[in-house]
Amino acid sequence: MGEYTLDLTKFSEKKEEQPRKEEVEDSISTPKPISTKNNNTKAHELAKGHREISIAEFFEKNRHLLGFDNKRKALLTTIKEAVDNALDACEEADILPELNIEIVEMGDERFRVIVEDNGPGILSGQVPKIFAKLLYGSKFHSLKQSRGQQGIGISAAALYGQLTTGKPIRITTKIHPDEPAYYCELHIDTAKNKPTVLNKAQKEWYKDHGTRIELDLEALYQKGNQSVDEYLKETAITNPHVTIIYTNPKAEQIIFPRATDKKPRQPKEIKPHPYGIELGIFIKMLQYTSASTLQQFLTKEFSRVSPNNARQICQEAAVLPTTKPSKVSREMAENLMKGIKKTKLIAPPTDCIIPIGEELVIRGLKKEINAEFYDAVTRPPNVYRGNPFAIEAGIAYGGELKADGQIKIMRFANRVPLLYQQGGCAITDSIQKTSWRSYGLSQSQNNIPQGPAVVLVHMASVWVPFTSEAKEALAHYPEIIKEIKLAIQELGRKLASYVNKKKRVKDEFKKRSFIEKYIPHVALALQDLLELSKLEEQDIENNLKELLEESRGKLEEVEFDATKNEEYDEDFAKIGREEEENGNDVGEDDL
Numbered sequence: 001m002g003e004y005t006l007d008l009t010k011f012s013e014k015k016e017e018q019p020r021k022e023e024v025e026d027s028i029s030t031p032k033p034i035s036t037k038n039n040n041t042k043a044h045e046l047a048k049g050h051r052e053i054s055i056a057e058f059f060e061k062n063r064h065l066l067g068f069d070n071k072r073k074a075l076l077t078t079i080k081e082a083v084d085n086a087l088d089a090c091e092e093a094d095i096l097p098e099l100n101i102e103i104v105e106m107g108d109e110r111f112r113v114i115v116e117d118n119g120p121g122i123l124s125g126q127v128p129k130i131f132a133k134l135l136y137g138s139k140f141h142s143l144k145q146s147r148g149q150q151g152i153g154i155s156a157a158a159l160y161g162q163l164t165t166g167k168p169i170r171i172t173t174k175i176h177p178d179e180p181a182y183y184c185e186l187h188i189d190t191a192k193n194k195p196t197v198l199n200k201a202q203k204e205w206y207k208d209h210g211t212r213i214e215l216d217l218e219a220l221y222q223k224g225n226q227s228v229d230e231y232l233k234e235t236a237i238t239n240p241h242v243t244i245i246y247t248n249p250k251a252e253q254i255i256f257p258r259a260t261d262k263k264p265r266q267p268k269e270i271k272p273h274p275y276g277i278e279l280g281i282f283i284k285m286l287q288y289t290s291a292s293t294l295q296q297f298l299t300k301e302f303s304r305v306s307p308n309n310a311r312q313i314c315q316e317a318a319v320l321p322t323t324k325p326s327k328v329s330r331e332m333a334e335n336l337m338k339g340i341k342k343t344k345l346i347a348p349p350t351d352c353i354i355p356i357g358e359e360l361v362i363r364g365l366k367k368e369i370n371a372e373f374y375d376a377v378t379r380p381p382n383v384y385r386g387n388p389f390a391i392e393a394g395i396a397y398g399g400e401l402k403a404d405g406q407i408k409i410m411r412f413a414n415r416v417p418l419l420y421q422q423g424g425c426a427i428t429d430s431i432q433k434t435s436w437r438s439y440g441l442s443q444s445q446n447n448i449p450q451g452p453a454v455v456l457v458h459m460a461s462v463w464v465p466f467t468s469e470a471k472e473a474l475a476h477y478p479e480i481i482k483e484i485k486l487a488i489q490e491l492g493r494k495l496a497s498y499v500n501k502k503k504r505v506k507d508e509f510k511k512r513s514f515i516e517k518y519i520p521h522v523a524l525a526l527q528d529l530l531e532l533s534k535l536e537e538q539d540i541e542n543n544l545k546e547l548l549e550e551s552r553g554k555l556e557e558v559e560f561d562a563t564k565n566e567e568y569d570e571d572f573a574k575i576g577r578e579e580e581e582n583g584n585d586v587g588e589d590d591l
Contacts, residue, residue: 056134056159056193063163066156067470071109072226073420074160075219077470078113079103079228081153082213083235084416086117087242088147089211093120096263097242103221103228105249110165111219116212121175124182124200131158131169131213132186132195145267145353145460147414152469157215159188164218168198173211181205221249226419229576232256234410234417237364238356238458254575259363270352270462271303272386274313274340276479281386283333286325294328294336295321302386304346313339348381348388353460356415361394361456366567369454371399375494376456379487384479389461391480393487397495399565401452407441409448411474412458418472425473427457430484439492440499455491457484 063069067077083099090097095118102114122130134155158169174181184200205212223229232246233256240259247253291297298310305313314321316339319332328336356364361376376394383389411418411427422428428448436442436449443449465475474480523541527534 056188056190060159060163060190063156063160065469066152066160067420067472068156068160071218071220072222074217075103075111075113075221076226076228076231076419078157078160078215078217078219079115080231080416081157082113082115083232084147085154086115086119086211087239087415089119090117091264091266094263094266095119096258096261097239098245099242100245101232102247103249105221106216109218109220110216111221111249113215113217114212116210118207118210121209121211122171122173123175124173124184127171127173127182127184128186128195128197131155131171132188134159134188134193145414145462147416153471154213155188156469157217158186159190161215161217162187165216167216170214171211172203172205172213174205174207174209177208181207223576225576227576229254231417231419233368233572233575234412234419235415237367238360238412238415238417240360240363264354265351267354267462268349268351270349270388271301273304273348273383273388274298274302274345274386276383277302277337277340277386279334279337282337283328283330286328286333289325291325293321294319294323294325297325303348309343309345312343315339316342348383350381350388350390352388352462353381353390355390355392355460356412356458358392358394361392361458363567365394365396365454365456366565367569368573369396369399369401370565370568370570370573371396371401371452371454373397373399373495373498375491377487377490379483382479382483384465384477387461387463389459389464389480389483391483391487392458392460393484393491394456395491395495396454397498398452401454403452404450406448406450407453407455410454410456412456413464413466413471413474414460415458416471418474420470421467421473424467426476426481427459427474427484429476430481431455431457431488433481434485434488434492436492439496441495453495455488457487459484 067080068074079101083101086099087097098118100114100116102112104112104114106112131154134152161167161169168185168187170183170185172181172183180202181204182200183203185198187196187198188194189196221228229246229248232244232254236242236244236256241261241263242256243258244256245253246256285301286297289297289301291300294314295307295310298305298313299307311321313336314323317332317335319328319336319339323332355378358376358378361378362374365371365374365376374394374396376392378392379390381388381390409422409428409431411422411425418425418427432446432448436451441449441451441453459474459480464471465477465480467473467475519541523537526540527537
């Protein structure tokens with residue numbers, strides 16, 4: 001048998017030197033141009049026209065995305081953004097908010113909007129960025145309930161005023177009684193999305209602290225369902241701790257006094273909840289975490305994940321808990337996501353969101369609506385895309401509400417009224433897809449029910465999923481729609497119980513009235529048969545009435561009493577509705 005020599009050099013391969021991370025990134029971001037003999041191709045010509053677009057330039061041409069698509073809506077959006085910022089600032093500083101809002105008509109469809117608050121004020125260095133730079137704010141990366149989210153709103157209003165009048169936004173702010181106020185005038189450099197300070201100075205101001213903005217813009221003022229008046233009224237309903245002094249363009253002053261001196265509790269910032277987190281976000285979090293092990297990552301970057309939960313998730317995914325997050329592949333990440341779904345975790349904490357509360361929802365409804373039945377429900381917190389949220393709903397039925405026509409829907413997100421885009425909102429969709437016939441209201445298929453009712457729905461969340469930057473409607477996430485429907489169905493069952501009870505009482509009253517009609521005749525017949533006196537006849541009649549009461553039970557009073565609701569404020573209810581009642585209100589579809 002011959003000898004065989006194994007030449008290992010045939011199987012050895014020289015290990016390629018791995019390129020540095022920086023070289024890989026450079027090769028991706030700046031690829032080497034393909035050499036060509038002809039540099040005058042059509043592709044070269046087209047390439048000359050390519051350039052980066054500033055976010056301010058984009059919204060300059062697409063201002064309708066921010067809620068400035070018509071003059072009436074522009075006025076409301078400007079007030080809304082300024083009020084949202086003022087309320088957030090006051091609540092974060094633990095100050096009971098006092099807002100002074102004034103709209104001055106300048107002529108030629110131009111208005112001056114003035115919003116002044118008693119908040120903590122703003123550092124002078126931050127003022128230009130906050131009011132004249134889009135996508136600049138403090139709440140985008142913070143998971144706790146707030147009205148502002150994107151850092152666009154008030155700077156977008158400044159941009160709209162600049163586009164329509166050419167005038168800058170003027171800001172006065174003061175942070176301490178012993179320091180002078182800071183005043184500045186700002187424009188937005190849309191090509192660079194940077195603020196341009198046109199004027200700045202120190203000045204005396206009577207307030208100890210606070211912020212005042214003045215902005216000129218093209219606008220249109222009208223009362224009605226989608227007016228500034230209606231927005232401020234609904235803001236007062238869901239924010240009973242706020243005092244608002246409002247002067248409209250007709251020089252009419254309306255004061256919305258605070259209903260309570262109790263401040264809402266401060267929401268606490270939290271980590272995202274694992275339920276509902278998406279794979280792409282999960283992989284991104286793995287890349288940027290400072291945790292050294294997978295178990296540490298799960299407990300550190302998410303809320304409600306204990307070390308035992310983390311180990312169980314890893315066990316379900318067949319991944320070692322000691323694995324470095326940077327070494328987790330896409331397949332491993334997908335298995336971990338499946339492991340999260342198989343692991344039972346505690347519901348997200350409630351201290352990051354501040355629902356209005358059932359009692360205050362009912363009080364708000366009673367203040368505006370003189371009805372015969374009120375109820376409210378607050379659902380337990382749930383999660384969509386890892387973000388905790390809670391749905392609460394209230395209903396008012398009967399009384400002075402009109403029996404014909406569709407029910408009124410009041411929509412809120414983080415205590416902010418949503419007056420536009422009702423048809424494209426998850427709240428409306430949930431109401432339409434709920435079967436209201438079994439609850440006592442008439443409804444054609446998948447339409448808004450008809451009847452004497454008002455339904456209020458509020459979503460409180462660390463991140464409200466609006467359908468656009470204008471923040472006018474909620475996106476149609478299945479988890480959100482499910483919670484809204486559950487809240488509405490619970491209210492519907494209570495309403496059905498009341499309606500059925502009212503029907504039973506009405507039927508019983510009809511039967512009793514029929515029996516009571518013949519009691520005097522029975523007493524008279526007994527008098528004749530038994531030869532009783534008139535006094536004995538009256539005793540028999542009274543005994544028969546008592547017997548009727550005992551046999552059929554006491555009849556509960558369910559008739560509507562207009563004076564029974566002591567919280568109803570007729571003047572408050574009329575705010576914003578004068579033109580609506582006269583048939584001059586411009587509806588959403590007309591815009």
